[in-house]
Amino acid sequence: MLSPGSGLPANYSGLTGLRLLGLASMDLEAGPLPSSGLPDAWSALINLQRLDASNNRYLGGIIPQSWSNFSSIVSIDVSNTGVCGSIPRGLKNKTTPSVLPPTCELVNCRRYLVETLKPMMDSQLQPGSACNLTSLWPSSERLETWFNITAMLTTYGATPVQDVISFVLNDCYANNGNSFNVVLPSGLTCFSSLTELSFNVNNAAGTLPDEFTTLTQLQELWLTDNILTGSMKASYSALTALTILKLHNNQFTNTLPPEWRALNQLAEISISDNYNLNGTLPSAWGSLTSLTSFWAWGVGVGGQLPSSFSDLTLLSELTFMSDTMSGSLPSEWSTLTGLTLLNLASTRATSTMTGTIPNAWFGPFGATPYMSSLQTLTISGTSVSGGLPPDLSQVTCLTAIDFSVNKLTGGPNPSGFPFQYITLTELNTLNLADNPYLGGTVPDPWAASMVNLTSLDLSNTGVCAPFPSGLNGKLTPSTFVNSYCDDLPAAYNLVTNFKPLFDSGASGSGCDLSSWDPATPLCNNTWSGTGCDISPPDSSGVSFAHLTSLQLLNCITGGAAARPLPRSVTQLGGYLSSLIIRNSRLTGTLPQDIGFFMTPLTKLDFSSNLLTGELPAFWSGLFLLQELDVSGNRFINGSIPIEWGFGLNSLYVLNMGGMDQLTGPLPDSLYYLANLNDLTIESNSMTGTLPASWQSMYSLTSLVIGAGGNASPGPSINGNFPQSWFTSGSLQGLWNLRIANTKMTGPLPDPGGYQAANLGLTSLDLSSNLLSGTLPDSYQGFSLLQRIVLTDNAQLTGSIPTSYSIL
Template identity: 25%
Template sequence: MGYVKLVFLMLFSLLCQLAFCSSLSHLCLKDQALALLQFKHITIDAYSTLLSWNKSIDCCSWDGVHCDEMTGQVTELNLADNGLQGKFHSNSSLFKLSNLKRLDLSNNDFSRSYISPKFGEFSSLTHLDLSYSNFTGLIPVEISYLSKLHVLSIQIFSDGLRFGPHNFELLLKNLTQLRELNLRYVDISSAIPLNFSSYLTALWLPSTQLYGVLPERVFHLSNLESLNLLENPQLTVRFPTTKWNSSASLMELYISGVNITGRIPESFGHLTSLLTLTIASCNRLGSIPKPLWNLTNIEELNLGDNHLEGPISDFFRFGKLWSLSLGNNNFDGKLEFLSFNRSLTLLETLDFSSNLLTGPIPSNVSGMQNLQVLYLSSNQLNGTIPSWIFSLPSLEWLDLSDNHFSGNIQEFKSKTLHQVSLKQNQLQGPIPKSFLNQRDLYYILLSHNNLSGEIASTTCNLTKLLVLDLGSNNLEGTIPLCLGEMSGLLVLDLSNNSLSGTINTTFSIGNELVVLKFDGNKLEGKVPQSLINCKSLEVLDLGNNELNDTFPKWLRALPDLMILRLRSNKFFGPIKDSSTYKFARIQMIDLSSNGFSGDLPMSLFENFEAMKINGEKSGTRQYVADMHFVYYTNSYIVTTKGLDLELPRVLTTNIIIDLSKNRFEGHIPSIIGDLIGLRALNLSHNVLEGDIPVSLHQLSVLESLDLSSNKISGEIPQQLVSLTSLEVLNLSHNHLVGCIPKGKQFDTFENSSYQGNDGLRGLPLSKDCGGDKGVPQATTPFGLDQEEEEEEGDSAIISWQAVLMGYGCGLVIGLSIIYIMLSTQYPTWFSRMDVELEHKILKRMKKHKKRISV
């Protein structure tokens, strides 16, 4: 019995010691807990796991915190996606956790803080992730002191982080244990050095401004599994011509948007483990290289944006494919292979857009029930859209635009549609009702077809809709009132249909509309004042309707408005001068073919700030409103260069003023000369008078100037010769006089530019201007017509002939008298008088003879 008690006591003691030791091993050190609680004071959102941190609980059991079981030191801290906000300072209490081995601060918002050099003091760190947390500035050289790092990830969404000179080279030289390196979008601006870790399994350096030649050693890293060098156009990549050391391990290869020299070599045939291959935007030519057919394990293949050609049926030997992207190439042939292929059961993405495919889509296709993305746009496909496409149960993205499809749009079976683009075909019938059953539909693009029927008011139930493009169809009825209440809608294009009635739509406060196009319908009434709630509006096109209203001056409250078109309506009345007019960002204003009257509004021109900038000097090409939308482009009919032209997209440098075909009167304001970005100015068919402002010579990029059919008088300013970009000039049917300037562009304009100005002379008109080199001569006073000028000229010549005859007779008589006087010895004073009279007569004869010759 005593022996049993002894054993029991010994076991009890041992259990107590174990329990005590166990409790000690999980007890968070006080200074560690305090450091974490101090860090918790950084701003966090309502869903952050840091809210559960409580000093009454062992910190080693807090979410995201891991400790060493023996020492109690915090060794791992995972705070990714924790809603952290605010500045990350160098005196942060986090740097007191000196034994950290893993630190993940990714996907937070540190308010464009700098990465502190103190990160380099975590000497035990093996994993560091600072990605997508809004750090900025220079990556400190101290990061390269972390010689034990296995994983370093510093990714960003766009520009903001960069390496100093030689710091990237130093980083790779010192981090000899590195397994994974991910520096997406960091500005490296360096070549890849020859010396770096041989343990690398993943090297991700997309969009990092790398240059030079990629060292071939990268392809011979025996452990390399993933290589991503996307979008480094200054980087030259030369693939090995023999078997790669990494052939057996490489599973992901992303080499798009780089400079690849030569063809894809035979060595690609050894990459038997490859699952993902992206070689897009590399200017590849010819047919698909044979080595690719050996990659039987390939799951994702992207060869888009090249110049590849040939048939595409052979790709379906890849039975494990889930994504195939061959868009923007020159592949040809038909899609018949789809009808007998049975190896596409895993396919989720199929992109054959922008190729040369012809014929109909086969109707008897099966085995593609997992397809989510189907892009066949911009080919030469025809026939009806087969029912199997509408029956795909998981379809999310469908783009069949810019083809020759006909027939009706059937009802969709899928309930997961995100985008449907069928624009620019010959489709008929009503808009499918199945659109209204979609919860996540963002884009509906059905423009440029022959669709009919009305727009259902239940369209407004699509609460996530961003773009509704129904333009250029045969839709009828009225515009649903609720469309203006769709708070997330960015583009509403109902242009060029047969919609009627008034615009009773109420545009709600807080809406996000950027493009609103109702042009080319039969709309009546006034412009709704609720448009002032569209604070993000950049494009407003109400042209070619039957609207009857005064100028909606309250539109000045739209700070971002860039295009305003009210042409071909029944607007009337003056546009009164007011200092309250803003329109600072306007680049195209078209009020033509209305009944506007009164003087041209000075205040409008004064506030056109965007027109006072010559956009050519920026060196970049941008399009109005298109920058917001991947799938929608703006097109407009503008009257420029004497023609009605369709602009499929509007450059921000297409600065146009068209106030033609109204009843504007008064003078042309000289302040227009300050709008130096103008490309086209049309003030024709009004009642304008006065001179052409000399200030127009400041419009250095002006391409079209139309002032025809007004009452403009005076001469054409010689200074306009400096407009070297001017391609079209129309000054016809005015009251201009004088000589037409010569030189540069003015030597290219024809008679039609000046006809109907009887007071004009010089080329290309038949009336000679006289003089040399186009120097203007004395002009006829304004008000005389051509016949009066000719009669006046003839009578002037006859008069001077009579005068000269009289002078001639007088001269003979005078000389005779002088001879008699000299012979009879008349007084010398009389002799002197006759000599002076003779001199005056001869001088006047020469003067008038010269005028006649002119």
């Protein structure tokens, strides 16, 4: 018995007495390949009179010439079958139909399309769908006439076949929210000559079929806008004839296969809108040297952009949008001279790229190669920094530039907006928004040269007045032109290097720096702890603001972690006059460079921190410094630099209290500090004697030396108290003198009655020393004295003079 789907068995040839053979409507399938569905061996049926194989739509192939041996044949009915080709001469008047299609169709493919694919698609038919295959694929017509199926005549042996080379079935999904049960048509591999396969917008699920890898003549594969999952399979590297591969808007996962480097004929690839892809762009894809178009936006792929893409010299369009890009922009891409569109962006501005926009991509002037053909350039949301590349001015065919949402810097003086861009006369849109540290004035010649400009977005930048009147109409409404040019380098430094350490949002910090908002100018008096100076307009009408003071106090909470002093402190600008970071658990050493780069300082306070190392000798360059407080840093060691006495000529307050590890002698050179008013030195490790030369510090009003309180063992300062401090008459303004807890010996200083009357002492503390002798009568002359402490000097003798009663 024959069953549906079977062919005509050749062994029937042994039934030589057979006269009638009825096989109509049995759903037989055979041919046209690899051999005809009509067996040549049946030529032995010499007594056959009637053969009815009608209504077997999938029975195909040509009638063998050998069937002319049917000497008794009266009729052969192959109507409504796939039988094709020429009818043998002896059978022409006995065959129905009398004329067969000149070429054969692939009946096995027809069965797949009619019985598998069409029901799958039509069962999901939705209002608004572009697909109704019952009408588009009429059963009465041959498949090469069906909608969006293109066939090509080919010959397999002696069999002429219409082999399908293009299969397009798109937009069968009506997007009405219903779930489809559609998979990719893996059965299409029966079309071995297929060069184009398009199955877009069909809501197809599942993975990429392994069967597709046998379509080795495939040149275009379009599977966009479905819900495909799984990996982009490495095995598809077998499709080496591919020139177009479109897989965007699916749900592919895992990494991109480096094996696809074998697709060396590929001209266009799109993998966009596959958010679950991960990993990096394969460096091996630099071998796809036929690529002209690369699209990958909305993907989870990130990491460093491969420098190997510099070999893709035929690229005209390159789009890569990812929220996980990192590393730097490869300068090697300057070889992409054919690019007309370059789009590198992060939709959520979460990329962590570093470095700058390579100037090498655009020059320098006269250099080759470079991206000379660019018309659209987007580098947005990537966190690249640095200035606008000046040599971009050479790419004169640019019509659109978008550098928004980055960390570009520049300005205000000289301006961050390059004068050279006057050559970009074709520019239609320029978007530099959300680069708060890019600013300055826009050059007036931009207005005259950028005649095609329709949109200029400088919102949330540091653009400042005066602004070219010719560009006012092009400026986006969100752009605010500040009346003065803000101190952008200082603002960038504070937000980038200081705020993360000291803001109350940081772990263990106690300072509320929420007002440090890049969207608000630093010098508008809202940034807490800062002060600025704004200069009058210069000859061109420009006013510049400068950070002049920074104060961070008590930026700690209970159990706060220590934090390093930012090295960028020396880059806060050349106008800073007051820097105070007190009681904030700073660690690290004091920067020597402060003495070179912060010479306008008049007040410097790093007190009550956890700083280490030595006091910088190069701070002697701070010739304008009036107040210096490094007290309470008990881990700072070394000696007091003698250079300070020769350079800090403006100093009137020097506080080194509570610095237990300072060593060495008290430097004589401090007597050169003629303006010094208040001097405090407290350490357990100082040595030497009290310098007699300090009698010349005639501006002193307060002098404190020792270990503080009754600390033990105290510094090893020894020798006698210099009598000249009191007898010279130079220290008449001294009202507070405390030299306590040292190893100083000898008698108490005796100014004599005359000098005592001229001294303004109100407080005298010489406690916890090794002084000896008696109390001088002359102390009765200290007419302003309110407090005298001489305790813990065991070798002092005698009684308190009665004359002290007048004190």
